[in-house]
Amino acid sequence: MEYYDLIIVGAGPAGSTLAHALEDSGRRALLIDKQSFPRDKTCAGWVTPAVMASLDIDLDDYARGRTLQPIRRFRIGMMGQPAVENDHRDIVSYGIRRCEFDHFLLSRVRGPTQLGTAVKSLQRQGGNWVVNGQWAAPLLVGAGGHFCPVARLLGDGPGRHETVVAAKEVEFEMSPAQARACQARGDTPELWFCRDLKGYAWIFRKGNYLNIGLGREDNRKLGDHLEAFVEAMKQGGRIPPDLPGRFKGHAYLLYAHAERPLVDDGVMLIGDSAGLAYTQSGEGIRPAVESALLAAEVIRSAGDYSASSLQAYGEAIARRFGNRAGESEPGWQLPVWVRNGLASALMRSHWFTRKVVTEKWFLHRDVPPLARAV
Known part of the structure; x- marks a missing residue:
């Protein structure tokens, strides 16, 4: 048996x-992941300057040999009506490929890792x-995504009011012919909201790589x-007519609803x-990184790993991301006042799509970077 102070299950960004x-x-710490790195990861793949700062x-170092697509504009619309394009002038985000980004973060870890290792059993023995049956520690940290075995260990809660978003996407390197046929621009991701407001789709070009996807609560x-979105985008010339592989x-x-x-x-x-994806956008990289930094601060100062000692982490999450919504709150990304007949007009507004949808819901530009504790 090998003993550690903590075992982290999941070697993604968190x-x-x-x-x-x-x-x-x-x-x-021992870091365990069921996959070997670099590995494919389904994700639209953009990170804000705040994440890079945290x-x-x-x-410049990251961009050497890796995709780092500056983003200065967004194209936003509701399916079936014209999109609005907003120019932020400054770089407001970066496009990355998760296979590269996650591998880069993992490569900075100097401590022991066990990759390509699935968690087959979790047992409580004494205080560990x-x-x-191989590695023991008094603290177990779940960082393995929605289906993390540590999350299953704690239980998913009643589950009656949780909003689970399902998404499908594809990312591929375009051929020269596909790149010429694709009207989507690298510095201008496209966000297309479903007419029933239960989800949105995206088109995100990162150099010669193209990512297309759609996420919904239903x-x-x-x-x-x-299928309808992809066909409409093909007909409009936004994406190449021939897409490879499966989504x-x-x-x-x-x-707010986990x-x-x-x-x-x-x-x-x-x-x-922990179910920390932003409620308005579903974006999870920044919450993953910031929750890890908040957890590290609590672990550094904790006298023991009892629930009462670790509760400081839960309090820090609430201060950073707000309290979770109550049972009466609606489930999906958009507030009730948007749903009640105003969405079509608002999605044609440059002010609303820029100041609310992009800068507030997707970029969180009003929230300063979370500094790493030293």
Whole structure:
């Protein structure tokens, strides 16, 4: 048996950030992931300057041999009506490929890792959690996404009011002919809201790579909506007429409506494992990174790993992201006042699509970066 101070299950942005943030703390962490890296990850793939600042990433260094697409504009519309394009002039976000981004974050971790290793058993023995009968630690951190085994260990809550968003997308490198046929521009991601306001689609070009997808809370109709959207975009020339391969699926919880507990005795959940995706956009990279940094600060100062000691993490999450909504709150991304007949007009407004949809809901430009504790 090998003993550690904590075991982190999941080596994506949340898990890697936590392991990296604790390296000078005296806490010895083991990072486990069922996949080997670099690995494919279904994700539209953009990160804001705030995320890069919180991660202390040198942009010039990152851009060497990796995709880093500056974003200065957004094209936003409701399906079936013309889109509105807003120029932010400054760089407001960056397009990345998750296979590169996640591998880069993992490569910064100096501590021990176990990749290509599925969690087959979790057992409580005395004051430790034992993973696969091989590794033990008093603290277990779930960072393995929506289906994380540590989250299942804690239970998903009653589940009656949770909003689980299902999404499908494809990312591929375009051929020269496809690139010429594609009208979508790299510095201008496109967001297209479904007419029933239960989801939205996107087109995101990153150099020669193109990412297309759609996410909805009503996953029974996901395939139909995706097919209709793709066909409309082909007919309009926004995307190439020939798309390769299958669209891959994934799921996540929206923060305001997730009911998963964040802590228990010797257990913490971070990132998508905790259901931290932004309620208005479904974006999860910034919440994953920031929750890891908040967790690291609590772990550094915790006298023990009891639920009462770790509750400081839950309080920090509430201060940073707000309190979760009550049972009477609506489930999906858009407020009731948008749903009640105003959406079509608002989605044609330059002011609304820029100041509310883009800058507030998707970019969170009013929220300063979360600094890493030292």
